[in-house]
Amino acid sequence: MSAAEPVVEGAAVDASAAATEAQRILAICNICGYCNGFCPVFDAARERPAPHRGDLSYLAHLCHACRNCLESCQYAPPHAFGVNVPRTLERLRWLDYADYVWPKPLARLMRAGMVLGSKADFALFLKLFLAMIVPLLMGFWWLPWSQLTQPALGPGGFYRIVPFPLMVCLGVATLGWALLSIGVSLVRFWRAIGGGRPAVRLTWSGLSAVLWDLASLRHLDGGGAGCTDSHSPLAPARRWLHQLLVLGFLCCFAATVVAAFWHHVLERVAPYPIGSLPVVLGLVGGLLMLASALGLWWLRRRTNPLALAPERKGGEISATLWLLAVVLSGLALLVWRGTSAMGLLLLAHLGFVYGFFLLLPASKFVHAGYRLLAVLRLRLEQRNIDADTSRRG
Ligand code: SF4
Numbered sequence: 497m498s499a500a501e502p503v504v505e506g507a508a509v510d511a512s513a514a515a516t517e518a519q520r521i522l523a524i525c526n527i528c529g530y531c532n533g534f535c536p537v538f539d540a541a542r543e544r545p546a547p548h549r550g551d552l553s554y555l556a557h558l559c560h561a562c563r564n565c566l567e568s569c570q571y572a573p574p575h576a577f578g579v580n581v582p583r584t585l586e587r588l589r590w591l592d593y594a595d596y597v598w599p600k601p602l603a604r605l606m607r608a609g610m611v612l613g614s615k616a617d618f619a620l621f622l623k624l625f626l627a628m629i630v631p632l633l634m635g636f637w638w639l640p641w642s643q644l645t646q647p648a649l650g651p652g653g654f655y656r657i658v659p660f661p662l663m664v665c666l667g668v669a670t671l672g673w674a675l676l677s678i679g680v681s682l683v684r685f686w687r688a689i690g691g692g693r694p695a696v697r698l699t700w701s702g703l704s705a706v707l708w709d710l711a712s713l714r715h716l717d718g719g720g721a722g723c724t725d726s727h728s729p730l731a732p733a734r735r736w737l738h739q740l741l742v743l744g745f746l747c748c749f750a751a752t753v754v755a756a757f758w759h760h761v762l763e764r765v766a767p768y769p770i771g772s773l774p775v776v777l778g779l780v781g782g783l784l785m786l787a788s789a790l791g792l793w794w795l796r797r798r799t800n801p802l803a804l805a806p807e808r809k810g811g812e813i814s815a816t817l818w819l820l821a822v823v824l825s826g827l828a829l830l831v832w833r834g835t836s837a838m839g840l841l842l843l844a845h846l847g848f849v850y851g852f853f854l855l856l857p858a859s860k861f862v863h864a865g866y867r868l869l870a871v872l873r874l875r876l877e878q879r880n881i882d883a884d885t886s887r888r889g
């Protein structure tokens with residue numbers, strides 16, 4: 497499969513052809529060497545002149561998709577060599593999400609959206625997500641309409657709609673499921689890329705270097721010039737927007753932790769006043785996530801389509817829509833919680849949050865964990881090389 501080939505509507509992605517194409521272009525890059533300074537992918541590829549599937553997975557997730565190597569490549573399409581590193585590695589990343597996912601039936605969901613241009617599979621994603629709010633919309637069934645639609649701003653108002661123990665149990669169960677599934681998938685990936693072999697002791701300074709690489713998205717800087725969001729200019733916008741998204745998520749997480757502390761230790765019952773710490777944290781986090789999700793979507797529309805694997809589109813749109821559903825329903829609940837719409841908005845928001853957690857292992861958001869392990873592997877390898885050099889010296 498050459499990257500220059502046209503996309504065939506409805507055609508499934510051929511994993512073996514994708515791996516062969518990756519081996520072909522990385523062999524060209526190993527001889528060329530022009531992009532070695534852009535990111536660690538090229539040096540790591542030279543260490544693996546005959547990469548097996550695990551090596552390709554490692555290289556694919558080490559790539560942060562800055563797309564700089566495509567803009568700089570003299571062998572990129574329409575050249576006969578058709579070298580397109582960002583698209584080829586992105587294609588491998590999506591195949592990996594399905595290959596390593598646990599439990600296996602989730603692979604069907606991961607592959608939905610990877611069938612090129614298939615409207616049916618994209619619709620499957622959306623239907624599944626909408627189905628997640630059904631259990632909470634069953635609240636219609638057992639709650640009197642008058643109770644569901646009354647303004648209930650006083651302490652404990654939320655819990656007259658959804659009892660506190662039920663709210664917590666569903667949250668813990670869905671989040672626990674997501675963490676278990678993603679954790680097992682990442683262990684499978686870690687083993688495939690070589691795990692901790694050859695063994696090296698990971699020190700605190702080594703671990704902090706990995707975390708700093710990730711927090712600063714160091715490998716998304718295209719060798720210092722920034723990320724190629726369109727044909728030009730190079731810009732750091734994608735890094736900032738990713739960081740804002742994570743910051744927004746952390747603010748929302750902090751809001752949940754503070755609210756839990758207030759509830760259990762201070763015995764202050766939600767909903768809390770507008771200026772209170774949990775509400776401010778939740779509001780700031782929600783706005784940051786909203787702005788960054790829209791910004792990333794806007795940047796994607798400006799990106800040179802040649803750099804993108806077309807089959808990732810369904811999964812990316814689904815992830816953006818799910819995130820927007822969670823954030824917008826939360827903001828709507830905050831704005832209209834003093835009205836008779838509060839009960840319905842609470843059910844919808846909780847439904848979207850639980851649905852988001854349930855589908856998280858089959859979503860694009862897992863890419864953060866894969867990148868973390870690839871960067872960790874890189875640091876371990878560098879420490880081994882440093883140790884070898886000092887031994888020889
Ligand atoms: S992407 Fe192109 S320019 Fe860069 S190393 Fe590969 S072949 Fe050379």
Ligand code: SF4
Nearest residue numbers: 535559560562563565
């Ligand atoms: S991180 Fe950027 S320069 Fe490196 S392989 Fe990926 S797209 Fe190319």
